[in-house]
Amino acid sequence: MVINTGTTIVTFLMFFLIQKAQNKDSKAIQIKLNELVAAHTNASNRIVDIEDLTEDELDQLHKFYEKLGKLPKKEAGPAQSKSIDN
Template sequence: MMKKNFFDHFADQAAYFAGSPGAFIGASLLVIIWAVTGPFFKFSEVWQMVINTGTTIVTFLMVFLIQKAQNKDSKAIQIKLNELVAAHENANNRIVDIEDLTEEELDQIHKFYENLRNSRNRDTSKEE
């Protein structure tokens, strides 16, 4: 296995932490503290700008970190599915790596399997 680079490690840890109870509690406490300090700052524009700017920056950065983690998870799942398809003797190996196809090509394959399902349903209903 390759050693993770700094960004990969950071993104994994940040995404893990962002989904933890500690992160939720910390964020909730931050909002509560901000709300409680409102009267001391007379609910000024600066007071409002602090929470707006802070949450905007965190949200903006988290979008990229979460997308990085999602891309990695999707790739791992696709590899596992490809392995299962390739290992099964009755599976259609042409569907390995179909995630690389265009949307139109995927639609064609989807229609093929819909037709296959419909024809099997018709065959089953004839037997009954």
């Protein structure tokens, strides 16, 4: 009984430790992506704070970028910017 309880406690502690590490990594990646968006002259800076959007708003943005990814190369090339503002 003691071993089982000890194992359960260790499992929960490890779970929270791993979750905290993943959250830290996720936040670091998000900051790096925000920096890339902010640094690109043709990018929309409105996208930087999208973590605060609702699930429906995120779905709409996802659909927009899916359509954008399906555009022919000549329409979505580097010479012509295609962001949420254009």
